[in-house]
Amino acid sequence: MDAAAQWLQEVIEADPHHGDALEGLAYIAARKQSPAAAAGYFDRALAVLPAQPERCHAAGLVHQAAGNHARAVALLEQAIGLAPRQLPSLHAAAMSLSALGEHGRTLEMLKRAAAFSPGSWESHYNMGRALGLLDQYDAEMAAYRRAIELKPDCADAYTNLGVALGESHRFDEALRMFKKAIQIAPNNPGARANRAGTNMLLGEFAHGWREYECRWHIGTQRPHGLGDNLWLGEPPLAGKTLLLHCEQDFGDTLQFVRYIPLLADTGARIVLRVQEPLRALLTDFPGVSAVIGQSEAVPAFDYHCPLLSLPYALWNVSTAIPAATPYLHADAERRARWAAWLGEDARRPRVGMVWSGSPTHRNDRKRSIPLRDLAPLFEADATFVSLQKDVRASDLDLVICVDTAVAHLAGALGKPVWILVPFPPDWRWQLARTDSPWYPTARLFRQPARDDWRTAIMAVSMALQDFTGSVPRAGNNG
Numbered sequence: 366m367d368a369a370a371q372w373l374q375e376v377i378e379a380d381p382h383h384g385d386a387l388e389g390l391a392y393i394a395a396r397k398q399s400p401a402a403a404a405g406y407f408d409r410a411l412a413v414l415p416a417q418p419e420r421c422h423a424a425g426l427v428h429q430a431a432g433n434h435a436r437a438v439a440l441l442e443q444a445i446g447l448a449p450r451q452l453p454s455l456h457a458a459a460m461s462l463s464a465l466g467e468h469g470r471t472l473e474m475l476k477r478a479a480a481f482s483p484g485s486w487e488s489h490y491n492m493g494r495a496l497g498l499l500d501q502y503d504a505e506m507a508a509y510r511r512a513i514e515l516k517p518d519c520a521d522a523y524t525n526l527g528v529a530l531g532e533s534h535r536f537d538e539a540l541r542m543f544k545k546a547i548q549i550a551p552n553n554p555g556a557r558a559n560r561a562g563t564n565m566l567l568g569e570f571a572h573g574w575r576e577y578e579c580r581w582h583i584g585t586q587r588p589h590g591l592g593d594n595l596w597l598g599e600p601p602l603a604g605k606t607l608l609l610h611c612e613q614d615f616g617d618t619l620q621f622v623r624y625i626p627l628l629a630d631t632g633a634r635i636v637l638r639v640q641e642p643l644r645a646l647l648t649d650f651p652g653v654s655a656v657i658g659q660s661e662a663v664p665a666f667d668y669h670c671p672l673l674s675l676p677y678a679l680w681n682v683s684t685a686i687p688a689a690t691p692y693l694h695a696d697a698e699r700r701a702r703w704a705a706w707l708g709e710d711a712r713r714p715r716v717g718m719v720w721s722g723s724p725t726h727r728n729d730r731k732r733s734i735p736l737r738d739l740a741p742l743f744e745a746d747a748t749f750v751s752l753q754k755d756v757r758a759s760d761l762d763l764v765i766c767v768d769t770a771v772a773h774l775a776g777a778l779g780k781p782v783w784i785l786v787p788f789p790p791d792w793r794w795q796l797a798r799t800d801s802p803w804y805p806t807a808r809l810f811r812q813p814a815r816d817d818w819r820t821a822i823m824a825v826s827m828a829l830q831d832f833t834g835s836v837p838r839a840g841n842n843g
Contacts, residue, residue, distance in 0.1 A: 369393065384414035391427065400430035418448035426457060434461040450481050452488075459491060468498040486515035490522050497529060498730075500816065505529050520550035524559060531563055532789035532815075534796075539563055554583040566792035570684070573792070574677035581671075586612060589671065596668035598678045603632035608666040610638040611659070612673055614723075616770035618643055619777050620793070620803060623687045624675035625652050636664060646693060686802045691779030707750070714833055716745070717752040717775070719766030731787045732768045734818050741826040747833045763832060765825060768794070776804030783828070785821055788812040 370393050376386040391406035407424035414420065425440035441458035444451060455478040462471040472495040479488040493508035509526035512519055527542030540563055546556035557579045565573035578597070580586040589610060596607060609625065611618045618639050628635060634654045639647055641658040648656050655664070670678055676686075707715070721733035742765065743749060750761060752771050764775040764782040768791055775782035784801075786794050786809050794801065794809060801807040808828075810821045 382409075382413050384410050388414065388420070392423070395423075395427050395430075400427045403427040404431045404433060404436070416443055416447065418444045418451060418454070421447065422451065422454050422457070425454070425461075429457060429461050429464075434464045437461040438465070452478050452482055452485065455481075456487060456491070459495075463491075463495065463498075468495050471495045472499065484515060486512045486519060486522070489515065490519065490525075493522070493525060493529075497525075502529060502533060502815070506533075518549050520546040520553045520556060523549070524553060524555040527556070527563075528559055531559070531566075534788075536563060536567060552579075552583045557583055562792040566790065566795055568795055570676070571680070574680065578674060578677060589669070591663070591669045594668050595674075596670045596678060597674060598681060601631070602628070602668070605633050605667040606636060606665065607631075607633040608636045608638060608663065608669040609672055609675070610669060611640055611643075612671045614726075614770060615640060615643060616773040617673060619693070619770060619773040621672040621675060622647065622650060623692050623777070623803075624672075624679060625650065626692075627675075627679050627682050627687065628652060636666060638663065645696065650693075688802060688805055690777060690805055693774070693777040695778065713746055713748045714762035715750055716747045716829070717750045717761040717764040717766070717771075718742075719752045719764070719769055719771040721753070722767060722769035728787075728791070731789065732791075734767055734785060734822075738818050738822060741822060742829055745826070745829045745833045747829070763829075765829075772807070773804075776801070776807050779806055781806050781808070783808045783810060783825060785818070785825065786811045788815045788817070 370390060373386045373389045373393070376383050377390070380386075387406050387410035391403045391410060394400075394403035394406060404424070404427045407420075407427060411420065411424060421440045421444035425437045425444060428434075428440060429437040438458055438461045441454050441461065444454040445458065448454070455474055459471045459474040459478070462468075462474060472492060475488050475492045475495060478485060479492065482488065489508045490512040493505050493512065496502075496505035496508055506526060506529045509522050509529065512522040513526070516522070523542045523546035527539040527546065530536075530542060531539035540560060543556045543560035543563070546553050547560070550556070557576060561573050561576040561579070564570075564576065581588070589612065591608065591610065596602070607628070622637070625635065625637070629652050635652055637647060637650065637653045637656045638659060638661075639656065641660060644656055644658045647653075650656065657663070718739070720736050720739055722729055724733075726732070747763075752764065752766065761775075761780060764771065764780055765785070766772050766775070766782065767785050768787070772782055772784045782804065784794070784807055788811070790796070790811070793803060799809050799811075801809060810825050810828075812818060812821050814820075
């Protein structure tokens with residue numbers, strides 16, 4: 366292949382517009398897993414060679430692999446125009462349209478594929494994904510069921526159907542789907558992770574924490590690279606150094622450091638490794654000998670344990686969630702600086718607001734709320750402070766937020782926090798309850814149905830009127 370590439374390069378040097386040589390280099394680059402280079406060669410080749418279905422399809426695929434989805438769609442649609450019944454082009458175009466967030470066009474492309482090939486399970490499976498993203502939930506589940514009829518051993522279809530059932534609060538059916546997927550493919554990452562999450566959502570923590578450990582073996586969690594000396598409750602730690610390390614988002618770290626005091630009787634020296642922005646907050650955390658950031662060199666240790674594995678590792682010590690708050694404390698000097706910056710207003714309580722989290726979060730579409738929808742809350746007699754960035758929840762009387770790290774920070778600081786929870790909730794908020802076993806100061810306001818933030822926000826608005834009326838107001842003599 367190298368010799369062929371060298372020869373083709375020589376042809377290009379003699380004639381930069383030699384289409385066949387450019388196309389040949391494109392295919393060689395694609396085989397070498399260099400999609401960006403292949404895409405460049407294909408574009409140059411297509412400038413001089415006639416558009417043919419196979420050529421446009423191949424060019425679209427390498428652009429897709431290179432992440433150039435808009436260009437991929439254009440090329441694949443060109444291929445489809447030349448050969449309308451080519452299922453591979455229809456499916457590939459649908460995948461790039463989905464990557465662009467154009468789920469309506471994705472669905473139409475897949476419907477065309479299904480019309481040409483009604484027995485294609487892939488078309489129905491991918492239609493299910495598109496329908497779910499378009500909030501057409503019953504049709505989504507029907508599409509997955511059809512995919513299963515056509516391919517009974519499709520573990521991913523069972524998994525996605527289970528997720529859709531769970532989001533409709535049909536949890537027993539969801540668990541049956543996950544079980545079937547695991548019977549087909551024991552290490553299916555989606556099925557194992559979602560069964561663990563569903564069990565924890567239902568309060569079945571013994572099952573949930575045990576299966577949650579599968580995340581390191583099935584690819585759902587990025588490898589930690591800390592070796593095989595993982596501590597999950599054994600062996601004894603007396604005289605040993607245990608490295609505890611973050612693994613996911615800020616909120617997960619803030620939520621699970623609560624378990625560290627349970628290690629006090631083990632006789633271990635505890636080193637805590639956390640995300641850089643949390644290092645200062647956690648520097649003096651009780652029971653920790655040293656706190657390091659993720660960019661710092663890891664000191665010598667005997668064993669390590671991810672923070673989210675502590676509930677499983679400590680199950681024999683305590684099955685109860687350590688719920689005493691506050692277990693975090695803001696730095697006094699920083700509090701003073703922010704108090705001076707915010708100023709004094711003894712007449713009204715301060716309410717911190719968070720309405721959206723990271724746009725890259727897998728569930729952001731369901732958990733975040735448009736700011737305009739929160740307008741009814743601002744009628745309350747309170748001073749509202751945006752906590753979207755540079756969170757300083759300790760200066761507030763109340764925090765109102767969606768399910769983000771701010772909720773965990775406020776709860777860990779022992780501040781009153783009202784959390785707006787979507788109808789398909791994250792497992793940690795469980796079901797039906799308005800309180801939280803994780804944070805005694807939390808109050809949960811849930812969507813009563815999918816996409817119904819209005820009812821939840823009106824409930825918050827009414828509660829906020831009561832709250833602002835109950836907070837003592839110094840200096841207000843009527």
